[in-house]
Amino acid sequence: xTGTVRGVTxxxxxxxxxxxxVYADSVRLMQVSRDVGARAGVxxxxxxxxxxxxxELAAGMGLAPGDGASPEQLLVxxxxxxxxxxxxAVAAVDAALTARERAAGPAQAVPLRTIGxxxxxxxxxxxxxxxxxxxxxYAVAEAADAIAAGRSVLVFSDGVPVEHEVALKQAxxxxxxxxxxxxxxxxxxxxxxxxxxxxxRRGPVGLVAASGTGAQQVSCLLDVAGVGVSHVLGxxxxxxxxxxxxxxxxxxxxxxxxxxxxxxxxxxxKPPAPAVAQSVRAAAAELSxxxxxxxxxxxxxxxxxxxxxxxxxxGRDVPVWPSRPGPAETPVPGAALKGLYSGGTLADEAMxxxxxxxxxxxxxxxxxxxxxxxxxxxxxxxxVVDFGDDALTVGRAHPMIDPTLRLEAISNLAARRxxxxxxxxxxxxxxxxxxPAHSLVPTLSAARRAGTLPVVIALIGTEADPQGWSRQAxxxxxAxxxxxxxxxxxxRHALDLLGxxx
Amino acid sequence: xxxxxxxxxxxxxxxDVFSAALRDQGADVHDxxxxxxxxxxxxxxxxxxxxxxxxxxxRTAVERVMAxxxxxxxxxxxxxxxxxxxxxxxxxxxxxGWDDASGPLRGALIGACLFExxxxxxxxxxxxxxxxxxxxxxxxxxxxxxxxxxxTSPSMWTWVLQDPVTGRQAFCNLNEGLGxxxxxxxxxxxxLTRLRWMRDVLGPVLQAAVRSMAEPLxxxxxxxxxxxxxxxxxNRNRAGSLMTLRELSPAVVEVDAPSSDIAAVLRxxxxxxxxxxxxxxxxxxxxxxxxxxxxxxxxxxxxxxNGTEFGIQTAGTGDRWFTGPANTPxxxxxxxxxxxxxxxxxxxxxxxxxxxxxxxxxxAAPAIVRFVGGTVPDALATTERMYQLTLAxxxxxxxxILGFRGSPTGIDVLAVxxxxxxxxxxxxxxxxxxxxxxxxxxxxxxxxxxFEQALAALAQEARTA
Numbered sequence: 001x002t003g004t005v006r007g008v009t010x011x012x013x014x015x016x017x018x019x020x021x022v023y024a025d026s027v028r029l030m031q032v033s034r035d036v037g038a039r040a041g042v043x044x045x046x047x048x049x050x051x052x053x054x055x056e057l058a059a060g061m062g063l064a065p066g067d068g069a070s071p072e073q074l075l076v077x078x079x080x081x082x083x084x085x086x087x088x089a090v091a092a093v094d095a096a097l098t099a100r101e102r103a104a105g106p107a108q109a110v111p112l113r114t115i116g117x118x119x120x121x122x123x124x125x126x127x128x129x130x131x132x133x134x135x136x137x138y139a140v141a142e143a144a145d146a147i148a149a150g151r152s153v154l155v156f157s158d159g160v161p162v163e164h165e166v167a168l169k170q171a172x173x174x175x176x177x178x179x180x181x182x183x184x185x186x187x188x189x190x191x192x193x194x195x196x197x198x199x200x201r202r203g204p205v206g207l208v209a210a211s212g213t214g215a216q217q218v219s220c221l222l223d224v225a226g227v228g229v230s231h232v233l234g235x236x237x238x239x240x241x242x243x244x245x246x247x248x249x250x251x252x253x254x255x256x257x258x259x260x261x262x263x264x265x266x267x268x269x270k271p272p273a274p275a276v277a278q279s280v281r282a283a284a285a286e287l288s289x290x291x292x293x294x295x296x297x298x299x300x301x302x303x304x305x306x307x308x309x310x311x312x313x314x315g316r317d318v319p320v321w322p323s324r325p326g327p328a329e330t331p332v333p334g335a336a337l338k339g340l341y342s343g344g345t346l347a348d349e350a351m352x353x354x355x356x357x358x359x360x361x362x363x364x365x366x367x368x369x370x371x372x373x374x375x376x377x378x379x380x381x382x383x384v385v386d387f388g389d390d391a392l393t394v395g396r397a398h399p400m401i402d403p404t405l406r407l408e409a410i411s412n413l414a415a416r417r418x419x420x421x422x423x424x425x426x427x428x429x430x431x432x433x434x435x436p437a438h439s440l441v442p443t444l445s446a447a448r449r450a451g452t453l454p455v456v457i458a459l460i461g462t463e464a465d466p467q468g469w470s471r472q473a474x475x476x477x478x479a480x481x482x483x484x485x486x487x488x489x490x491x492r493h494a495l496d497l498l499g500x501x502x
Numbered sequence: 503x504x505x506x507x508x509x510x511x512x513x514x515x516x517x518d519v520f521s522a523a524l525r526d527q528g529a530d531v532h533d534x535x536x537x538x539x540x541x542x543x544x545x546x547x548x549x550x551x552x553x554x555x556x557x558x559x560x561r562t563a564v565e566r567v568m569a570x571x572x573x574x575x576x577x578x579x580x581x582x583x584x585x586x587x588x589x590x591x592x593x594x595x596x597x598x599g600w601d602d603a604s605g606p607l608r609g610a611l612i613g614a615c616l617f618e619x620x621x622x623x624x625x626x627x628x629x630x631x632x633x634x635x636x637x638x639x640x641x642x643x644x645x646x647x648x649x650x651x652x653x654t655s656p657s658m659w660t661w662v663l664q665d666p667v668t669g670r671q672a673f674c675n676l677n678e679g680l681g682x683x684x685x686x687x688x689x690x691x692x693x694l695t696r697l698r699w700m701r702d703v704l705g706p707v708l709q710a711a712v713r714s715m716a717e718p719l720x721x722x723x724x725x726x727x728x729x730x731x732x733x734x735x736x737n738r739n740r741a742g743s744l745m746t747l748r749e750l751s752p753a754v755v756e757v758d759a760p761s762s763d764i765a766a767v768l769r770x771x772x773x774x775x776x777x778x779x780x781x782x783x784x785x786x787x788x789x790x791x792x793x794x795x796x797x798x799x800x801x802x803x804x805x806x807x808n809g810t811e812f813g814i815q816t817a818g819t820g821d822r823w824f825t826g827p828a829n830t831p832x833x834x835x836x837x838x839x840x841x842x843x844x845x846x847x848x849x850x851x852x853x854x855x856x857x858x859x860x861x862x863x864x865x866a867a868p869a870i871v872r873f874v875g876g877t878v879p880d881a882l883a884t885t886e887r888m889y890q891l892t893l894a895x896x897x898x899x900x901x902x903i904l905g906f907r908g909s910p911t912g913i914d915v916l917a918v919x920x921x922x923x924x925x926x927x928x929x930x931x932x933x934x935x936x937x938x939x940x941x942x943x944x945x946x947x948x949x950x951x952x953f954e955q956a957l958a959a960l961a962q963e964a965r966t967a
Binding site: 025027028030031033034037044045046048053054057058060061110111112113114115116117118119121122126127128129130131132133134135137138140141142144145146148151152156157161164167168171177178189190191192193194195230231255256258259261401430431466 | 504505506507508509510511512513514515516517519520521523524526527529532533534535536537538539544545547548551552554557680681834835836837838840869872883886887889890916917920921922923942
């Protein structure tokens with residue numbers, strides 16, 4: 001060390017030194033200056049090689065080292081409020097100059113923010129599928145990323161404007177990929193269950209489904225009959241509307257037609273727009289794979305019957321659909337049907353089957369607009385509520401995950417003491433409540449203790465589902481419910497009970 | 503690859519319960535870390551996402567950027583090549599008048615008036631500028647770019663770069679070196695003396711040298727090579743400047759001029775590690791100008807700052823500026839300058855990031871990241887992040903540490919909105935007070951407002967297209 005100057009100025013004490021044999025690059029020295037300058041009591045710092053430019057800077061700060069400085073020397077110039085601060089600052093410079101920078105590690109993981117970035121980073125060029133469940137208003141950009149990357153996409157999100165759905169599906173068609181959704185809750189692709197789907201065996205039947213719970217019912221019944229599915233391609237509940245025109249249904253049919261595993265196709269939907277149904281029928285007739293329909297309508301109100309027809313067509317036996325008969329009971333005369341559903345298509349099926357027997361059934365998703373319940377879910381008379389309807393899932397999880405609203409409705413029904421037969425669906429499988437009986441049984445038991453309330457349950461699932469069909473059926477039956485694997489059979493059982501009461 | 507050919511790999515955005523169920527089935531699931539967009543009306547985002555022109559338009563814009571070359575064909579006074587009327591000064595960034603100009607821009611304008619002899623004192627220069635007697639116009643409106651204040655006056659010499667494919671030209675003045683320089687807002691006698699020497703000696707020698715070269719210097723190739731040598735082409739130009747010196751030296755030595763002038767020129771170039779910057783910038787400008795006017799493209803063609811406002815332009819919206827208040831860089835300071843001394847972001851040099859180098863290729867120049875007290879992993883992460891903002895990777899500009907991956911090129915306004923990440927720019931810092939000069943260097947980002955406005959305008963254009 002040479003030429004150290006210590007002195008006292010009007011503003012404090014200062015240290016100016018020139019060191020030989022010390023080199024650090026300018027960036028490192030700027031960092032040291034900044035760090036030391038930020039210390040309490042330090043009023044000015046310059047740690048820099050003693051180049052003419054830096055000596056000029058030092059002079060401007062009143063910290064010139066005097067004559068004899070050379071550019072190979074390191075200038076350390078500090079002004080501080082008192083001796084302690086100055087000594088600490090000089091020590092800090094020494095420490096900083098000898099500190100070893102931490103070794104360069106691997107790059108920090110940079111999060112991938114979009115479907116586009118995620119697909120771009122895929123290590124494989126094998127089959128890939130994008131799954132989008134972001135809020136509906138943002139789902140379009142993510143889905144468009146997948147289409148641009150030549151990948152199919154399942155859009156679980158709801159709240160996507162119909163014109164965006166049409167634009168996405170047109171772009172997907174042009175790109176030779178499929179848009180499943182929006183609001184597509186159920187799909188199975190090569191055995192991989194996406195969203196709400198059941199553990200069903202693999203086999204020759206391909207489903208194209210504009211209805212999630214409808215596809216679950218159909219695939220579970222096929223499983224019971226020993227017939228597996230190749231794929232379940234959801235297309236979104238609006239696909240068969242006039243506005244969308246079946247764009248994804250047509251593409252999904254073409255995909256299954258080209259799939260070597262698929263021998264028959266079953267089209268599952270709520271009632272389609274007639275013109276769209278016609279164009280889909282025409283397109284299906286052109287395919288080499290036979291296409292059967294399980295589209296609900298007043299004329300074809302029964303998914304179970306559609307499955308049975310398919311089985312017969314395949315030369316397979318129609319099995320006895322599993323059930324657990326409830327206790328022998330007679331409902332109170334004048335009882336009303338109270339269908340509290342989590343699956344929209346299952347609710348539709350129940351209403352279509354009940355209407356010819358009971359007359360009008362009111363609902364939040366009514367068969368005809370004049371039967372709309374409005375917001376009064378506890379209205380008297382025959383009522384079927386779809387708790388999975390968008391209006392009832394704003395800000396909360398789907399009733400297959402969060403049973404709260406439906407349990408409240410059951411308790412309210414018991415408290416009102418309106419004579420009733422309670423009809424429920426319980427949907428098992430991936431994505432659903434891991435043990436629906438666990439929360440349902442205490443509520444049902446309490447309701448039945450409060451008065452006469454026959455309970456009929458459509459239990460949609462398979463033995464292979466994480467919840468296990470029999471395990472759930474036994475628990476529900478033990479609580480006094482009659483349990484059916486077929487929603488149509490469950491509905492008819494409820495209607496029989498009501499008829500017996502008349 | 504058909505969707506149905508086997509169990510698909512899943513890339514998921516949104517609720518993670520579905521991914522958990524897929525993993526339980528043994529599926530290969532990749533969750534992206536999705537966030538709501540950083541800005542933008544959801545309807546605008548959807549309109550652009552669904553704009554059927556977008557993919558092809560962006561492809562066209564990218565192809566033009568990639569195809570553009572850059573050869574050093576001449577060195578000429580600005581008055582001859584930029585069509586500068588007398589008493590006109592060019593400046594960096596979007597349009598601005600004297601009243602709104604920041605300290606360093608005012609300082610540079612004052613210096614230029616003194617240099618041109620339009621005023622003999624600082625007071626007089628301030629008066630003619632304040633009176634509007636000197637016309638001000640952005641460099642970008644003249645196929646030109648200028649670092650920091652970017653002030654270019656008729657008597658200054660400019661590099662003339664040409665794209666050999668299209669014949670298009672771009673221009674930039676000559677770099678003055680470091681410390682007290684006009685582009686940082688200094689206008690002392692030392693600054694003016696250097697400018698006069700550049701006018702009288704450097705410019706003519708370089709012109710003669712460049713014109714004598716049998717093969718024009720391939721500046722794009724130098725830029726590509728720099729990235730292999732630890733430069734990122736914006737804040738670190740050491741290798742590029744040395745390579746330029748190597749390429750120009752034989753021709754400079756043969757110029758018919760006093761040997762003392764030749765020596766001074768070589769010393770000047772060799773002593774300025776940012777000498778190359780003024781060649782790199784018009785190279786990037788040539789490439790980005792090639793992408794101008796592609797309807798439906800959401801690519802950014804200009805990012806530039808005048809010290810008060812940051813402005814951007816996009817391929818799909820032509821010459822329209824989208825501006826917001828410039829941020830102040832964060833970094834390290836010379837001497838005892840501190841954050842309070844720094845002026846907001848200034849200069850056309852963000853054309854380097856627009857082209858996909860500079861801050862975008864931080865991974866190629868780990869030394870730069872220490873300007874903000876960061877680490878080498880920070881540098882790598884910055885470049886990795888920029889890949890998610892850009893439309894393409896430029897195979898000509900490779901980043902060795904990333905396995906020679908091409909630089910992230912072509913900022914996508916839609917991607918900026920969706921990720922919420924802003925472009926990363928490396929920059930010098932000028933003193934806030936006119937006449938101060940450089941106070942430091944660091945990192946800065948554009949204000950979000952520029953991209954918000956651009957997004958809305960692109961969506962509006964898409965709706966009416």
